[in-house]
Amino acid sequence: MADDPENSVDRPTDDGDASKPEKMFTLKKWNAVAMWSWDVECDICAICRVQVMDSCLRCQADNKRDVMGRQDCVVVWGECNHSFHHCCMSLWVKQNNRCPLCQQEWSIQRMGK
Amino acid sequence: MSAAKKYKPMDTTELHENTENIAACLKKAENVAPTAAAASNLGRSAFAAQNMNSASTNGERLPNFSKLGGSEIRTASTTSNLLNRMGAIHNSKPGDVKKIVIKNFKDKPTLPDNYSKDTYVKLEEAVIAIQLSKPIKYSLEELYQAVVNMCSHKMDAQLYAKLKELTEQHVKRNIKLKELTGGSMDKLILLEKINHWWLSFCQQMIMIRSIFLYMDRTYVLQNSTIHSIWDMGLDLFRIHFAQNSVVQKRTVDGLLTLIEKERQGSTVDRGLLKSLVRMLCDLQIYTSSFEEKFLDATNQLYKAESQRKMQELEVPEYLQHVNKRLAEENERLRHYLDSSTKHPLIYNVEKELLAEHLTSILQKGLDSLLEDNRLSDLTLLYGLLSRVKNGTSELCGNFNGFIKKKGRTIVIDPEKDKSMVQDLLDFKDKMDVIVRTCFEHNEKFTNSLREAFEFFINQRANKPAELIAKYVDMKLRSGNKGTTDEELEKTLDKIMVLFRFIHGKDVFEAFYKKDLAKRLLVGKSASVDSEKSMLSKLKQECGGGFTSKLEGMFKDMELSRDINIAFRGHALSNNRDVHNLDLCVSILTMGYWPTYAPTEVTMPPQFINPQQIFNKFYLEKHSGRKLQWQPTLGNCMLRAQFDAVPKEFVGFAVSSRLCFLLFNDKPPADLKKRIESLIDRDYMERDKDNQNQYNYVA
Numbered sequence: 041m042a043d044d045p046e047n048s049v050d051r052p053t054d055d056g057d058a059s060k061p062e063k064m065f066t067l068k069k070w071n072a073v074a075m076w077s078w079d080v081e082c083d084i085c086a087i088c089r090v091q092v093m094d095s096c097l098r099c100q101a102d103n104k105r106d107v108m109g110r111q112d113c114v115v116v117w118g119e120c121n122h123s124f125h126h127c128c129m130s131l132w133v134k135q136n137n138r139c140p141l142c143q144q145e146w147s148i149q150r151m152g153k
Numbered sequence: 154m155s156a157a158k159k160y161k162p163m164d165t166t167e168l169h170e171n172t173e174n175i176a177a178c179l180k181k182a183e184n185v186a187p188t189a190a191a192a193s194n195l196g197r198s199a200f201a202a203q204n205m206n207s208a209s210t211n212g213e214r215l216p217n218f219s220k221l222g223g224s225e226i227r228t229a230s231t232t233s234n235l236l237n238r239m240g241a242i243h244n245s246k247p248g249d250v251k252k253i254v255i256k257n258f259k260d261k262p263t264l265p266d267n268y269s270k271d272t273y274v275k276l277e278e279a280v281i282a283i284q285l286s287k288p289i290k291y292s293l294e295e296l297y298q299a300v301v302n303m304c305s306h307k308m309d310a311q312l313y314a315k316l317k318e319l320t321e322q323h324v325k326r327n328i329k330l331k332e333l334t335g336g337s338m339d340k341l342i343l344l345e346k347i348n349h350w351w352l353s354f355c356q357q358m359i360m361i362r363s364i365f366l367y368m369d370r371t372y373v374l375q376n377s378t379i380h381s382i383w384d385m386g387l388d389l390f391r392i393h394f395a396q397n398s399v400v401q402k403r404t405v406d407g408l409l410t411l412i413e414k415e416r417q418g419s420t421v422d423r424g425l426l427k428s429l430v431r432m433l434c435d436l437q438i439y440t441s442s443f444e445e446k447f448l449d450a451t452n453q454l455y456k457a458e459s460q461r462k463m464q465e466l467e468v469p470e471y472l473q474h475v476n477k478r479l480a481e482e483n484e485r486l487r488h489y490l491d492s493s494t495k496h497p498l499i500y501n502v503e504k505e506l507l508a509e510h511l512t513s514i515l516q517k518g519l520d521s522l523l524e525d526n527r528l529s530d531l532t533l534l535y536g537l538l539s540r541v542k543n544g545t546s547e548l549c550g551n552f553n554g555f556i557k558k559k560g561r562t563i564v565i566d567p568e569k570d571k572s573m574v575q576d577l578l579d580f581k582d583k584m585d586v587i588v589r590t591c592f593e594h595n596e597k598f599t600n601s602l603r604e605a606f607e608f609f610i611n612q613r614a615n616k617p618a619e620l621i622a623k624y625v626d627m628k629l630r631s632g633n634k635g636t637t638d639e640e641l642e643k644t645l646d647k648i649m650v651l652f653r654f655i656h657g658k659d660v661f662e663a664f665y666k667k668d669l670a671k672r673l674l675v676g677k678s679a680s681v682d683s684e685k686s687m688l689s690k691l692k693q694e695c696g697g698g699f700t701s702k703l704e705g706m707f708k709d710m711e712l713s714r715d716i717n718i719a720f721r722g723h724a725l726s727n728n729r730d731v732h733n734l735d736l737c738v739s740i741l742t743m744g745y746w747p748t749y750a751p752t753e754v755t756m757p758p759q760f761i762n763p764q765q766i767f768n769k770f771y772l773e774k775h776s777g778r779k780l781q782w783q784p785t786l787g788n789c790m791l792r793a794q795f796d797a798v799p800k801e802f803v804g805f806a807v808s809s810r811l812c813f814l815l816f817n818d819k820p821p822a823d824l825k826k827r828i829e830s831l832i833d834r835d836y837m838e839r840d841k842d843n844q845n846q847y848n849y850v851a
Contacts, residue, residue, distance in 0.1 A: 070734060072736065
């Protein structure tokens with residue numbers, strides 16, 4: 041699916057460069073903007089009730105930063121597909137090794153980075 | 154006195170003492186049986202007598218002495234007799250003399266009967282002569298001697314009484330004279346006469362005191378209730394001067410008239426004024442008879458004057474006038490008034506000229522002074538008002554009111570929004586200068602200034618905060634040429650002062666963030682240092698929580714740069730499809746940046762392809778994330794190929810560019826015309842540096 045548009049873009053640009061002005065306009069430079077966010081179903085951490093895009097309450101209070109200056113508070117997904125702040129969840133599992141939302145046994149599916 | 158005569162009084166006194174002794178001895182020798190004790194006394198006397206003899210040999214040098222009376226001469230003649238007797242005693246009992254007991258005379262020596270009477274007459278004549286400024290018949294030391302004699306013979310009390318009587322008579326006589334003639338006389342002449350009389354009276358009293366010095370030193374000192382001769386003179390003068398209300402009143406009136414004349418600008422005899430005021434002081438009636446009236450007159454004069462001048466003059470001129478008046482009064486104090494008047498006089502003048510008109514001065518003049526930035530007048534105003542009670546606080550209150558009023562007009566009018574922040578900055582600068590230079594950096598004024606700014610700036614919600622954010626954006630955006638980093642830094646500091654006043658800090662943050670996002674995404678920021686400096690100022694002011702997201706925005710930009718470098722490497726090695734396109738993606742963390750409403754745009758394939766490649770690249774690197782593309786925020790450059798001249802279009806919003814790409818399929822015939830019309834309508838402009846480049850403006 042990705043191949044078709046690639047070709048269709050490629051050819052006209054090449055043609056444009058090669059003195060045969062088939063197309064009147066060609067794209068030369070693009071400064072694009074995109075926003076990233078965690079790919080989650082619910083964007084609020086059920087433990088601290090803060091948006092997962094922000095750092096968790098604890099980290100906000102401590103104002104923790106890693107070496108990059110980014111707040112070191114990533115998201116973690118369980119096998120049940122529920123997501124929480126990693127900081128919040130690591131504290132939670134010390135008490136109860138189940139997902140707070142569905143009570144399934146908690147095991148990490150993946151972690152944000 | 155000539156030099157030759159100068160030493161005489163000393164001599165005379167000494168000799169006179171001896172003479173006295175001798176006289177006493179004689180008396181004793183005649184009445185009392187000679188004893189050993191007496192002998193020793195007599196021996197001393199004899200010595201003295203000899204001295205005296207030698208003195209009287211050069212009698213010409215001591216004319217006074219010889220005049221003192223026959224008794225002394227007699228003494229001299231009998232001395233030898235005495236000595237003989239002493240010799241006889243000594244001879245008769247040579248072995249008995251073992252102890253010498255010294256005893257006082259039992260009787261005091263006396264003066265001749267008519268002595269006191271004569272002396273009284275003599276002294277009286279002398280005193281009257283002095284008082285009438287006529288030459289004295291007797292020499293001064295003779296008179297002095299007479300006084301000494303009188304005092305030694307316990308006649309000092311009478312002498313004092315006599316002197317007092319004489320002085321009193323003299324004073325009475327004079328004051329009568331003044332009273333009789335005073336009524337018809339011109340005030341000035343009267344004053345001069347009185348002054349003259351006073352001065353000569355003082356001289357006379359000094360003269361008299363010199364003659365009666367011995368009395369002053371003995372009799373007066375021993376009796377604490379009695380005034381010294383000088384004080385007695387003053388006392389009498391005072392009593393009669395004060396009792397005689399006509400003369401006193403006319404004198405005081407005369408003084409007041411003179412002072413008023415001077416206040417009206419004519420020159421007067423300050424020496425005369427000074428001398429008379431001194432007289433009143435010396436007489437200790439300055440406060441009771443003069444000062445009160447003087448202050449009354451002052452009050453009346455200035456009350457009338459201030460009312461008139463307030464009507465006639467503008468406030469600055471009035472202040473100058475007041476300042477001049479105060480200087481004049483101070484000079485007056487220095488030249489002839491008693492220093493004790495200083496406080497009440499200045500206080501009264503300030504009260505009449507300033508305190509009474511405090512509110513009207515402030516209401517009438519302050520606003521225009523502040524408006525016109527008349528620093529020197531304001532300094533004067535502050536200086537004057539700080540002299541009167543409540544002056545500075547009233548001034549401060551009015552100052553505060555002015556700022557609020559004026560500030561409100563800057564803030565409240567939506568038509569002035571464009572220049573609001575600059576106006577505020579200028580206004581703040583102006584007021585700061587005034588507080589610093591005119592109001593002596595008074596803390597009260599500084600606080601009041603702050604309070605007033607905070608008050609009026611929040612009179613209109615949100616808008617000032619928004620405009621301040623916009624102003625910062627304007628300053629930080631590139632293309633803001635002509636300002637150095639230093640100037641920019643200064644401006645930012647000033648902006649922070651305004652920012653501090655604003656209550657709606659969140660409004661400011663929202664707008665600031667929006668503008669910052671724009672600057673970062675378009676790359677139009679003037680300097681990273683200035684951006685960072687502004688950020689640190691905000692952080693200092695509002696704490697890390699306020700700026701953490703703004704800082705995150707800067708971080709995002711740095712990370713995006715790294716990602717793009719990595720992507721370029723990736724694209725070159727793996728994928729030849731995008732090498733023609735200069736793609737640069739800014740990856741923003743959602744939450745840090747302002748929220749942008751997602752727009753549904755159907756992207757042409759030229760965009761979709763690189764977008765997908767990048768998506769794949771990015772999500773491989775960062776798991777668990779999703780990307781949301783913002784076509785409205787990006788910009789791009791197109792190459793147009795018509796008339797064989799390549800032209801470049803640069804624009805902000807990608808969406809507008811999409812239209813052109815759609816023309817690829819079916820270019821309209823009048824495309825060129827349409828571009829021209831876009832240029833005409835200011836949607837596009839030709840680049841200044843490159844004629845073939847068009848910038849999209851809207």
